[in-house]
Amino acid sequence: MLQLDEKILNQIIKPRPLESHKGNFGKILTVGGNQQYGGAIILSTAAAIHAGAGLVSCATSPQNLTALHSIVPEAMFIDFNNKKAVSQAAEKTNVIVVGPGLGIDIPAVNILENILRNSRKNQFLIIDGSAISLLADNQKLFKFLKEKQVIFTPHQMEWQRISGIKIADQAEDTNKKQQQKLHATVVLKKYHTVIYHLDGTSSLLPIGGPYMSTGGMGDTLTGIIAAFLGQFHLKDYEQVIDAAVYCHSAIAAELSSSHYIVLPTDIIGRLQEFMAQYTNS
Numbered sequence: 001m002l003q004l005d006e007k008i009l010n011q012i013i014k015p016r017p018l019e020s021h022k023g024n025f026g027k028i029l030t031v032g033g034n035q036q037y038g039g040a041i042i043l044s045t046a047a048a049i050h051a052g053a054g055l056v057s058c059a060t061s062p063q064n065l066t067a068l069h070s071i072v073p074e075a076m077f078i079d080f081n082n083k084k085a086v087s088q089a090a091e092k093t094n095v096i097v098v099g100p101g102l103g104i105d106i107p108a109v110n111i112l113e114n115i116l117r118n119s120r121k122n123q124f125l126i127i128d129g130s131a132i133s134l135l136a137d138n139q140k141l142f143k144f145l146k147e148k149q150v151i152f153t154p155h156q157m158e159w160q161r162i163s164g165i166k167i168a169d170q171a172e173d174t175n176k177k178q179q180q181k182l183h184a185t186v187v188l189k190k191y192h193t194v195i196y197h198l199d200g201t202s203s204l205l206p207i208g209g210p211y212m213s214t215g216g217m218g219d220t221l222t223g224i225i226a227a228f229l230g231q232f233h234l235k236d237y238e239q240v241i242d243a244a245v246y247c248h249s250a251i252a253a254e255l256s257s258s259h260y261i262v263l264p265t266d267i268i269g270r271l272q273e274f275m276a277q278y279t280n281s
């Protein structure tokens with residue numbers, strides 16, 4: 001297993017070409033945030049914007065509109081109950097994040113199905129939080145993932161739900177077997193996160209710690225992964241995912257030297273300065 005270190009950031013984060021515009025740095029669609037969990041999708045959206053995504057649209061409950069725009073006026077808003085608007089937005093984006101705070105009720109299943117139906121092969125589909133739990137309970141939805149570039153970002157309980165492997169039995173070989181069956185990249189989040197790649201290799205994240213154990217920390221990671229995939233165009237996109245995962249925890253580790261706990265919003269607020277350190281190579 002490859003042990004990730006700071007080199008991955010030097011490899012992936014590059015200065016921006018002078019002749020460029022927002023269209024070069026990724027169109028992202030974030031989908032989630034019901035009445036109860038608006039914060040989750042706002043964190044994902046804000047993280048994508050602060051990590052450099054060119055254009056970010058957020059499909060969420062209309063109840064979250066004011067909060068969303070007060071935090072990130074850069075984001076565009078779509079009412080996630082508007083099926084047509086959501087499917088049109090899904091068709092037009094480079095990266096879709098679905099699941100943070102989506103919930104697991106019937107309307108949530110319908111929103112997820114609409115997104116999966118309308119996503120395309122050349123897009124990246126980051127499936128997180130509630131969307132993972134929904135897929136585990138609605139196996140018929142898996143047919144919409146065939147031949148698509150899917151990245152699952154489960155924590156250990158979500159991985160248990162979707163893989164059927166109990167947390168106590170989640171060892172490398174067992175995890176890899178199930179991940180390969182899914183034909184997707186799996187970012188298994190925990191103390192020392194492991195990223196299982198499509199080609200059967202895996203990367204270990206040796207940084208990060210309990211100062212990150214705050215609700216919304218994983219929601220924030222989805223936005224960073226989306227922004228990295230949207231703007232750093234490498235053939236081997238799994239390295240881009242590795243870099244995003246490393247970046248998230250590296251910021252947290254740095255802040256933890258002066259903060260007892262690190263909040264998701266602290267990480268979001270530090271992204272721009274942190275990434276600037278890696279643009280000299």
Ligand SMILES: NC(=O)C1=CN([C@@H]2O[C@H](COP(=O)(O)OP(=O)(O)OC[C@H]3O[C@@H](n4cnc5c(N)ncnc54)[C@H](O)[C@@H]3O)[C@@H](O)[C@H]2O)[C@@H](O)CC1
Pocket residue numbers: 036037038039040041099100101102103129130131133155156157158167189190191215216217218219
């Ligand atoms: N501010 C917000 O709106 C927030 C919304 N959230 C959303 O709430 C929904 C439910 O997600 P949850 O993860 O809270 O609930 P889940 O029920 O999916 O999982 C949480 C449970 O898993 C257990 N667990 C075991 N191993 C774990 C590990 N390595 N990491 C994390 N938990 C582990 C925890 O003890 C906890 O009981 C998701 O859609 C999520 O995006 C959460 O992200 C919390 C913050």
Ligand SMILES: Nc1ncnc2c1ncn2[C@@H]1O[C@H](COP(=O)(O)OP(=O)(O)O)[C@@H](O)[C@H]1O
Pocket residue numbers: 129154155189190191192193207208209210211212213214215216217218219220221
């Ligand atoms: N003790 C820990 N050590 C290292 N990383 C942690 C620890 N606790 C939480 N994290 C990280 O925080 C994030 C939590 O993700 P998740 O449980 O999905 O949060 P949420 O759904 O509340 O946003 C993951 O990236 C995980 O690796």
Ligand SMILES: [Mg+2]
Pocket residue numbers: 128129155218219
């Ligand atoms: Mg989560």
